[in-house]
Amino acid sequence: MASNKKTNVFDLSVFSRIMSYASAYxxxxxxxxxxxxxxxxxxxxxxxxxxxxxxxxxxxxxxxxxxxxxxxxxxxxxxxxxxxxxxxxxxxxxxxxxxxxxxxxxxxxxxxxxxxxxxxxxxxxxxxxxxxxxxxxxxxxxxxxxxxxxxxxxxxxxxxxxxxxxxxxxxxxxxxxxxxxxxxxxxxxxxxxxxxxxxxxxxxxxxxxxxxxxxxxxxxxxxxxxxxxxxxxxxxxxxxxxxxxxxxxxxxxxxxxxxxxxxxxxxxxxxxxxxxxxxxxxxxxxxxxxxxxxxxxxxxxxxxxxxxxxxxxxxxxxxxxxxxxDTQSHIDTQGTHQPKAIKGAISFKNVVFSYIKNEPILNGVSFEVKQGETVAIVGATGAGKSTIINLINRFYDVDSGSIKVDGTSVKEYDLNFLRNEIAIVLQDVFLFSDSIYNNIGLQKEEISMDEIKDAASQIGISKFIESLPGGFEYNVKERGIMLSSGQRQLIAFLRAYVSNPSILILDEATSSIDSHSEQMIQFAIDKITEGRTSIVIAHRLATIKNADKIIVLDKGNIVEQGTHQELIHIADGYYKNLHDKQFSNQQIA
Known part of the structure; x- marks a missing residue:
């Protein structure tokens, strides 16, 4: 087909298709x-x-x-x-x-x-x-x-x-x-x-x-x-x-x-x-x-x-x-389920997924997150941690198995509704060349300046923003280059907080912060995770000790699950070895 298009002097099908757009005028x-x-x-x-x-x-x-x-x-x-x-x-x-x-x-x-x-x-x-x-x-x-x-x-x-x-x-x-x-x-x-x-x-x-x-x-x-x-x-x-x-x-x-x-x-x-x-x-x-x-x-x-x-x-x-x-690379958006509220219970059952056919990233992963729980996911790079986050948001669909939120398959939810109920803070924060206010509210009419200022005060970052020239109207330039990585991270936390999500996801959100921002970020994390289902992906185990459950992934398989205290007492366990390497020179209770 491609070769024909290259040799034909005049492609009637393309011509007709372009002309069809002129019919409106x-x-x-x-x-x-x-x-x-x-x-x-x-x-x-x-x-x-x-x-x-x-x-x-x-x-x-x-x-x-x-x-x-x-x-x-x-x-x-x-x-x-x-x-x-x-x-x-x-x-x-x-x-x-x-x-x-x-x-x-x-x-x-x-x-x-x-x-x-x-x-x-x-x-x-x-x-x-x-x-x-x-x-x-x-x-x-x-x-x-x-x-x-x-x-x-x-x-x-x-x-x-x-x-x-x-x-x-x-x-x-x-x-x-x-x-x-x-x-x-x-x-x-x-x-x-x-x-x-x-x-x-x-x-x-x-x-x-x-x-x-x-x-x-x-x-x-x-x-x-x-x-x-x-x-x-x-x-x-x-x-x-x-x-x-x-x-x-x-x-x-x-x-x-x-x-x-x-x-x-x-x-x-x-x-x-x-x-x-x-x-x-x-x-x-x-x-x-x-x-x-x-x-x-x-x-x-x-x-x-x-x-x-x-x-x-x-x-x-x-x-x-x-x-x-003509490219069909879409997620099926035929789901219509829109409950009055999402409680935040999440379940994975025998989930298999691969970005490239026959090269699975997740191999029959199963776990549950109860409403209001904070669950941490740890593992080496490439273990499948971020993939789990992508699947919850339906950036991709699973090869087999099922993912449910509040007992309903994510495929049955209206896609826009589902994503409105989930907020993510990523390690690499993306900010548009615009004001802090617009980067937080993303120009949604229902989020006012007063609400954003109140939310900033609640998670303890209003002073930092107001110290900038123009405050909330400060233009951060392309990709937020005018802010430090820690400051960009704080803006991302505020953006997630004002959206009032039912499910919060922190994907390596504390891995590259500076010491000056660390206390503010930790306070912000405690505030925005309070009372809502949270999934935290982290390399720094010190930030997830208090999680209700820790899931340990290795090469697309769950190898361990439990609390911090349970996992560090597993002799020669994956989590224990990871923990000991990070804190070999510290006494951690």
């Missing part, structure tokens, strides 16, 4: 078409008026009526300019409306993808699809489709006018058209493949730059500037080569088209001059007019090749956008 489409027809008709009328002026007034030196004809020609020029303005404006307006709708639909579709899609996709390439490729679709209308229609109409009107005035001269002008049409067809086929490669290289370049800018700290810490520069040069070279290929095709086609146009004009001058001198069957005005009309006939054909390229670029971009729209 029928009036714009119709008026654009009318202005295109009028523009083409007036353009073809000008040479006829000039022939009339030369033969009936200039050649015969007749003054009477000449001024009137000049005014008519001037009016035709003004009308042509006016309809050109209307045509360009309406075509661009239609294109912008269409891409607004496509971009909105695309982004909404992307928001519904499960985490597996984002784990396997480049952010830079995704941005290229949503921004650059969608913008290219706008040119499909403004510089592609309508321009082609307008040029074809011009050619038809001019050809009819030529045949009407002098069919012999018209046939002379038409003699090289088949060669130019054939050359145009070859050019269009070659340029489509070239532009597909251009779009691929643009996406690769965007993806590379986005990742390196995001990870610039790592690049500089490990002295990778030269390595990354060399990689960028290689990718940039491929990007340049893809563009040069398109330039090469254009550099061949345009001179060929120009030569053929010149040949046609040369034949007209030769034949017309001979007819004028010998038989008088051709007038001087007709020779001048036919030279003008030949240019008007060939120029649109050359431009059609260019506009067809723009049309193809729009369809290539559309194909890439529709590929994402």
């Amino acid at each position: 029928k009036s714009l489409f119709i008026f654009s078409g009318i202005s295109s027809v009028l523009l083409a008709g007036i353009g073809a009328l000008r040479p006829y008026l000039i022939i009339n002026a030369i033969d009936n007034y200039v050649y015969t030196k007749t003054e009477e009526g000449f001024l009137t004809l000049v005014i008519i020609i001037l009016a035709a020029l003004i009308a042509e300019v006016f309809f050109q303005l209307i045509f360009i404006y309406l075509a661009n307006l239609l294109g912008q409306n269409v891409i607004k709708d496509i971009r909105t639909k695309l982004f909404k579709h992307v928001l519904s993808f499960n985490m597996a899609y984002f784990n396997n996709s480049s952010v830079g390439k995704m941005v290229t699809r949503v921004v650059s490729d969608v913008e290219t679709i706008a040119q499909f209308f403004s510089q592609g489709l309508f321009m082609i229609v307008n040029d074809i109409l011009k050619m038809i009107f001019v050809a009819i006018m030529m045949l009407y005035i002098n069919w012999k001269l018209a046939l002379i002008a038409f003699v090289v058209l088949p060669i130019l049409i054939y050359a145009t067809k070859i050019f269009q086929k070659a340029i489509k493949t070239a532009f597909q490669e251009v779009r691929v290289q643009v996406a690769n370049l965007n993806g590379f730059v986005q990742e390196r800018v995001t990870g610039m700290k790592i690049v500089q810490l490990f002295n990778r500037e030269r390595i990354e520069h060399d990689k960028f040069q290689e990718i940039n070279k491929k990007h340049r080569s893809a563009h040069i290929k398109t330039v090469w095709y254009f550099s061949i086609f345009y001179p060929v088209a120009e030569v053929l146009s010149s040949i046609a004009i040369g034949l007209l001058v030769w034949f017309g001059g001979k007819e004028l001198a010998i038989d008088g069957n051709v007038t001087q005005g007709e020779i001048v007019g036919f030279i003008m009309m030949t240019e008007m006939l060939f120029r649109p054909l050359r431009q059609i090749a260019d506009k067809f390229t723009t049309l193809q670029m729009g369809m290539v971009a559309g194909d890439r956008v529709f590929e994402i729209m």
